[in-house]
Amino acid sequence: MNLPASSPCEIIAHQGIPLGYVLRADYAPERTEFMTPDDAPLQMGLVVYPRASQIPPHVHHPVERRLEGTTEVILVRRGRCIVDFYTQEREHVRAVDLETGDIVMLLASGGHGFRLKDDTILFEVKQGPYVGEKDKERFPGAFPNL
Numbered sequence: 001m002n003l004p005a006s007s008p009c010e011i012i013a014h015q016g017i018p019l020g021y022v023l024r025a026d027y028a029p030e031r032t033e034f035m036t037p038d039d040a041p042l043q044m045g046l047v048v049y050p051r052a053s054q055i056p057p058h059v060h061h062p063v064e065r066r067l068e069g070t071t072e073v074i075l076v077r078r079g080r081c082i083v084d085f086y087t088q089e090r091e092h093v094r095a096v097d098l099e100t101g102d103i104v105m106l107l108a109s110g111g112h113g114f115r116l117k118d119d120t121i122l123f124e125v126k127q128g129p130y131v132g133e134k135d136k137e138r139f140p141g142a143f144p145n146l
Contacts, residue, residue, distance in 0.1 A: 009035045009105070012085045014093045019085045019110040025101025036105060041071045041127070044105050069108030070135065072126040076102045079120030086111035090139050113141045 008029065009021035021035055027046075034045030049055070074083070076098045085093045087110050098104065106112055114122070 008033060010096070012094050012096065014085075014087050014091075014110065017109050018107050019087070019093060020083070020107055020112065021105040022083075022096055022098070023103040023105065025099065025103075036107075041067050041069070041108055042073065042105070042125075044073065067108075067127060070126055071108045072104075072106040072124060074104040074106065074114075075123040076100055076104075077121040077123050080117040081120050081122075082115040082117065084113045084115070084141060086113070086141070092141070111139070 008027050009023045011018055012020045012022065021044075023035060029046055029048055032045065032047045034043060036042065036044045078100055080097070080099050082095050082097055083104050084095050087093060090111060093110070096104075104112075
């Protein structure tokens with residue numbers, strides 16, 4: 001997966017491999033912007049339309065895609081937390097504070113964990129179907145104090 005040339009997101013990467021993108025709640029582009037590269041397993045962006053415009057009705061054609069791994073998008077609906085990013089080898093790379101409205105676009109590489117600073121509601125999007133415990137491996141994290 002290629003890193004985009006420029007992005008309004010904070011890109012968390014290790015040795016050139018993106019682990020995640022953080023988009024802050026207050027970012028509001030004037031025109032449509034996609035934050036993820038074209039070869040990402042999920043395409044994520046902010047689509048901007050002027051008042052009284054329309055999105056024509058449409059259907060999506062059945063296109064077969066092959067995906068490996070799981071990609072997640074986390075929206076902090078309410079509260080505050082810290083997301084910890086890890087390499088695939090479970091090495092802690094970075095901790096990022098998140099607040100209400102921030103979005104974390106977690107890519108299919110590396111690992112992650114969350115520490116909740118307040119009562120928090122997270123909205124999560126990921127590929128399905130969920131295959132239970134085969135879907136993930138938990139590991140002990142290096143969680144510093146809040």
